[in-house]
Amino acid sequence: MVEFATQVENPAESGQQETSLHSEVLERLRDYIVEGNIPEGGRIPERQLCETFGISRTPLREALKVLASDGLVELMPNRGARVRSLSAHDIKELFDLMGGFEALAGRLACERITEEQFEEVLSLHTEMYGHYLRDDRHHYFRTNQLIHDKILEISGNSALIRSARSLSASLRRVRYAANLDDKGLRWAEAVREHEQIIDALRRRDADALASILFHHLRNKSAAVLRSYEEAYR
Amino acid sequence: MVEFATQVENPAESGQQETSLHSEVLERLRDYIVEGNIPEGGRIPERQLCETFGISRTPLREALKVLASDGLVELMPNRGARVRSLSAHDIKELFDLMGGFEALAGRLACERITEEQFEEVLSLHTEMYGHYLRDDRHHYFRTNQLIHDKILEISGNSALIRSARSLSASLRRVRYAANLDDKGLRWAEAVREHEQIIDALRRRDADALASILFHHLRNKSAAVLRSYEEAYR
DNA sequence: TTTTGCAAAATTGCATTCAAATTTGGGATT
DNA sequence: AATCCCAAATTTGAATGCAATTTTGCAAAA
Structure with a gap:
């Protein structure tokens, strides 16, 4: 089921990209969470964020692992990621x-x-x-x-x-x-x-x-x- | 080409697994590098490590991103990862x-x-x-x-x-x-x-x-x- | 002998697929 | 009506596929 563009072209940026998709997603996702777009302790809707960012799950999941090791996000085996809520x-x-x-x-x-x-x-x-x-x-x-x-x-x-x-x-x-x-x-x-x-x-x-x-x-x-x-x- | 077991069973551990493959690979790879199995500044052979660890590229690459954010590894866009060499x-x-x-x-x-x-x-x-x-x-x-x-x-x-x-x-x-x-x-x-x-x-x-x-x-x-x-x- | 060009091979980055686990939504039983 | 059960749907974790980039190997030119 591919209902949206699988390749997100960036026509405005015909020059060289320089940054990998992974690092770009990492920064975007970190900002997205830090800015409070997902409530404390809230589930991180993987599939939905992929559509928002126009990417597939692989780079998003890579970013989630990094943010988890940063302590910003909690990974629950087989049950997805949530924004870490601080006691x-x-x-x-x-x-x-x-x-x-x-x-x-x-x-x-x-x-x-x-x-x-x-x-x-x-x-x-x-x-x-x-x-x-x-x-x-x-x-x-x-x-x-x-x-x-x-x-x-x-x-x-x-x-x-x-x-x-x-x-x-x-x-x-x-x-x-x-x-x-x-x-x-x-x-x-x-x-x-x-x-x-x-x-x-x-x-x-x-x-x-x-x-x-x-x-x-x-x-x-x-x-x-x-x-x-x-x-x- | 699948010449080795794709699923690494752990018969000794029939109880619940508790740890995800990702976190296990992360620790194994960190140890592998810290113990000096790859020389300072050396390329990290992705495909080969996958075979060594008996896993696919996805979890290995996730671990690499985390280790890169830790500063143990350097990611070079389109040119793979290498062990960070410290000046x-x-x-x-x-x-x-x-x-x-x-x-x-x-x-x-x-x-x-x-x-x-x-x-x-x-x-x-x-x-x-x-x-x-x-x-x-x-x-x-x-x-x-x-x-x-x-x-x-x-x-x-x-x-x-x-x-x-x-x-x-x-x-x-x-x-x-x-x-x-x-x-x-x-x-x-x-x-x-x-x-x-x-x-x-x-x-x-x-x-x-x-x-x-x-x-x-x-x-x-x-x-x-x-x-x-x-x-x- | 060294340098250059270029096609084949390998590697990388990301998308997609697939199996296993979890969640959901009734319907049967009490 | 409340509880339990179980099959369908969703979601997750990891493997695989594929296009793009980089590296390699080798032959031709200097």
Whole structure:
């Protein structure tokens, strides 16, 4: 039964393809899930997604195996795949791991950061502080994310960057939900932590920065879990 | 052309299978590569491995995609897969990442370790010290590995344990090569570092332990890279 | 002897097929 | 009406098929 085009031509792109179908599907599917198109714990409709993406089951299934090893998806033998739903315990573990990544990034950043790069981080911090004073939650969180990304980038460790980005994607939905729920109690505390981060970075104090970043993520995790518990009550 | 059994029966296991063919192949292939059956940078003969494992190409190719996302294998579009060969720069990055994992494990272990668990680690340390005094390199390295594994286990973070194990597997070949080459210069230093590790763990000093573990891995990485450079001269 | 061209062979990427497992939807029994 | 049973339909996991790309082998030209 072949009712739709089996070969999806891409007439607009007559030049060389460069990326394999597999890697393209992998990214598309990861985004599709991370963006919340399938509910937490929901079945992943294999055949339907194939039609949506205009591909056969083989590359889609390859992508599912990779996402399962990433922990974004759960494979149930003979019963298909579902979007992994994170328990409070899972969330705590994953935030601790993220804390480990950020602590390492901070450590490495202390070794490599140039004065110019420090100025960039400082300027992001100043901007973020402005959003905090103006109570502009949306821009605050965006700038906050940029600071963390910047430190990762400055670490210069591509293996670390890849791992952290992948984990960050898995936590994106959770993190966002908490941002919306935050009643402001955590906000002031987070800003103070960021000041400590800047200070440790200025002093190139790797041990101090690692410690602060880990505990910063720990506190964020606790805030996320509080809002989670509230949501389920 | 089907000259070999297409279905690999497992008569010894008449009970339920529990594991899918995919995950079984994944583990077998990972071991196969990690154990050095294919040289660094060598092509991975898809069809031949299928015959070796008695499976078709589909599950093998699924495993290859997963191992590629793990960084153990490199996929070259239309030109197959090869065992990723690690440059000195790659090795440095990966050891730093491993240092991040171990630092995090140490941090978490400080929070959770029981007196009984501490005694276990201490006894491993004592045993390792004995191997050091007796100049028994083989048993020294085995016990050393057991200590690091034990700290990871005590951390109790399953996501961390999975990530660290996977990275550790990728580095296994490199680590082993360096162990053989070590001229003893590094050995005494490593033993002293282990004493510091035990001490920080006894004091449940998370920041100190994280720092020591990171630098311990850094130093190991430097030793590995020295022996690498010697090998290529 | 080395380089070039090109057709045959092999390999790859993806689609399709097929058998086995699971789910579904009545109908028979209580 | 509720429960159980079982056959049909669907879905899954893995094998196979097929077109496109790459590699190989070899003969002709420089």
